[in-house]
Amino acid sequence: MMSSSEMREKCGVFGVFNHPLAADLTYYGLHALQHRGQESAGIVASDGERFHFHKALGLVTHVFTRDILDRLRGTMAIGHVRYGSAGESGGQNSQPLVFKYRAGDLAVAHNGSLVNAAYERELLHQQGSIFQTATDTEVIAHLLARSAKQHFSEAAPEVLKKIQGSFALLMMTEKQLFVALDRHGLRPLSLGKLGDAIVVASETCALNAVDATYWRDVEPGEWLLIDEDGIQTGRFAEAEKKSLCSFELVYFARADSKIDGKSVLAVRKELGRTLARERAADADMVVAVPESSVPAALGYAEQLGIPYELGLIKNPYVGRTFIEPTQDLRELAVRLKLSAVREVIEGKRIVLVDDSIVRGTTSKRIVGLLREAGAKEVHVRISSPMVKDPCYYGIDMADKEELLANRWAEEEAMGASIGADSLAFLSERGMSDVLNIGLSEGSHHCLACFNGQYPTQLY
Structure with a gap:
């Protein structure tokens, strides 16, 4: 048991593609991941045309009411729970982050930390980017917006080559869900199936919470693009030695989860x-x-x-x-x-x-x-x-x-x-x-x- 004066995992992510109750499932998934972050919670849903989202400081059950969930219409959603550090204002850093860019709406949820975030942020500042949060996650969005690739499906994998560190990453446009794991697999990220729906979560306990069947883990250096045409997979980095954080098994993960198959x-x-x-x-x-x-x-x-x-x-x-x-x-x-x-x-x-x-x-x-x-x-x-x-x-x-x-x-x-x-x-x-x-x-x-x-x- 670690108090706030000790060590904490900073966040957890959950996503759903192709389910009529995507936001509701995300709510229950985040509730199962509450141990990974208890400062703020957020959900972004897409109805195929536009985003509907809500996020705030507090526990999942405090942030979302039935009325709020009813407004999060759509068959695709991503969600996030997080911790902040002592003294951090927190509210503006709540995720998923939502942006407007040339290709439309973009939502980003990220578990991990980029070791080259400060370097990339400074370069982006010099190029005219204006940051609204203190999160590493916003660096990813700015890199995506400045990509020379015109289509999200091409730009997203390209951006991943520029970031270093740990990331279990979910990104969403109005019609597409993008999933990726850092090249070392430092954070866990699992895929599940629920009927015709695809579910992704930081831990398998969240898949169990929505009655999804475990499919497989996302591999280090792998990305998946999920849309109405199916699932595309690829690599932004060659597979390196998987280096899963030992504390996931020692402390962070819920005892009823399976991590790396164990x-x-x-x-x-x-x-x-x-x-x-x-x-x-x-x-x-x-x-x-x-x-x-x-x-x-x-x-x-x-x-x-x-x-x-x-x-x-x-x-x-x-x-x-x-x-x-x-x-x-x-x-x-x-x-x-x-x-x-x-x-x-x-x-x-x-x-x-x-x-x-x-x-x-x-x-x-x-x-x-x-x-x-x-x-x-x-x-x-x-x-x-x-x-x-x-x-x-x-x-x-x-x-x-x-x-x-x-x-x-x-x-x-x-x-x-x-x-x-x-x-x-x-x-x-x-x-x-x-x-x-x-x-x-x-x-x-x-x-x-x-x-x-x-x-x-x-x-």
């Missing part, structure tokens, strides 16, 4: 079992930091044969804590979000399993909650290695100097800094062995935040 739930349980084999603790029970760490905690407990207990309860109705204006109020918000069950915790030696530690502020507060509930000992176990380097591919992560692993290089000192009796991390080798099970030849996972080995040039 059950997220099964992977997390095996990470927990491997952690137990590597770093066992002598304790009375295992407690998870809810909710993403529960599978790893179950695997840890099963491997050691000790009980798993619900020692921490999460209140799902508490919002983001970083917006609180004072430290005292932020501390109170953490207490509202998580509470320790004294009847379970008191007098016990606890293994607290979490999926990661970034700055360590949340871990320290949670260990404190367990101490206040009467825990005799608190041994923290993390089902991933130390996070030592920032991410440039679409994860809202602390700067390198803010990462706890760069302030305390040794586990013992780091554990003391968060108030734990002991602290241990899963080894990089242990995590890789689990993530690589069933991986296709030539593929691997991006481990840059653990070892600083980035799969792309960073510009």
Whole structure:
């Protein structure tokens, strides 16, 4: 469980082609992807002649009412949920972004981050472009508008050759849906079928939410153009080693999704079992930091044969804590979000399993909650290695100097800094062995935040 002071995926995308209730399906798909972004939500629908769209700050259920969805007429739609960073105004950056250009209307929804966005933005400024948002996504739209190719079907693949970094991308005109994934496959993107309709989503859990049948994943460097003539596919880049973000499996994806053909739930349980084999603790029970760490905690407990207990309860109705204006109020918000069950915790030696530690502020507060509930000992176990380097591919992560692993290089000192009796991390080798099970030849996972080995040039 990572609070807003920790690490977050920035967004999720969903699209539908050729369904009479495209906007409604997109609403349910975005609801299933809500964990990927809780600041804003938006849907753009097309009736074949014009766009109908709505987006605003807030959760999917708050942004869209029945009346609003009824106005989003059309058989094609794309949607987006996103996070913003602390202090960001956010509203103008809500997606999908909608533009007018020479070929008509254009809507763009993007999950990821372009490492050459600043470079391309400066070139576009020099050429006279005027930007309305602070998003990488708008760079894509300006490049498309300035393309020498006259037709969208030719311009869109050409633009992809100019952008670097991570992107699961949906673009839509009045009659066409364009889908693409970056050349390294850093972010997940899956295709499904629902009758005669095509569905695309950041995670398979969103396909399940609308009763779509999983078809396949979009391949790294691949694009698809879907219109009334069918589906065209092509490549804007040669297939490179697939470098799916390891944190999709460790934390970001919903446990009922399949990522790269693997059950997220099964992977997390095996990470927990491997952690137990590597770093066992002598304790009375295992407690998870809810909710993403529960599978790893179950695997840890099963491997050691000790009980798993619900020692921490999460209140799902508490919002983001970083917006609180004072430290005292932020501390109170953490207490509202998580509470320790004294009847379970008191007098016990606890293994607290979490999926990661970034700055360590949340871990320290949670260990404190367990101490206040009467825990005799608190041994923290993390089902991933130390996070030592920032991410440039679409994860809202602390700067390198803010990462706890760069302030305390040794586990013992780091554990003391968060108030734990002991602290241990899963080894990089242990995590890789689990993530690589069933991986296709030539593929691997991006481990840059653990070892600083980035799969792309960073510009």
